[in-house]
Amino acid sequence: MIAQPQPADCPLCSAAAERVRAAPRGYRYTCPSCGSFHISSVALRCRQDIPASAREDIRRLRAYGYTARIDIDRQHAVRVTPA
Numbered sequence: 197m198i199a200q201p202q203p204a205d206c207p208l209c210s211a212a213a214e215r216v217r218a219a220p221r222g223y224r225y226t227c228p229s230c231g232s233f234h235i236s237s238v239a240l241r242c243r244q245d246i247p248a249s250a251r252e253d254i255r256r257l258r259a260y261g262y263t264a265r266i267d268i269d270r271q272h273a274v275r276v277t278p279a
């Protein structure tokens with residue numbers, strides 16, 4: 197079964213975006229402003245802790261051909277890494 201995109205506000209910029217469930221335990225968002233990125237469920241719950249620089253990180257990774265993944269590490273720091 198293919199996951200259907202559902203409307204959801206972008207957790208980074210609050211624009212009207214779409215998301216689909218993505219393994220492991222997260223979502224893939226497609227935002228008209230931020231582009232496509234993965235985010236873990238944990239990071240989504242802590243979205244107010246995601247720094248504005250995350251959008252810049254996403255753009256930089258895309259420039260190198262990667263899709264960004266936003267997650268929270270064991271020190272509770274937001275990390276943006278290649279998916």
Ligand SMILES: [Zn+2]
Binds near residue numbers: 213228230231
């Ligand atoms: Zn966005």
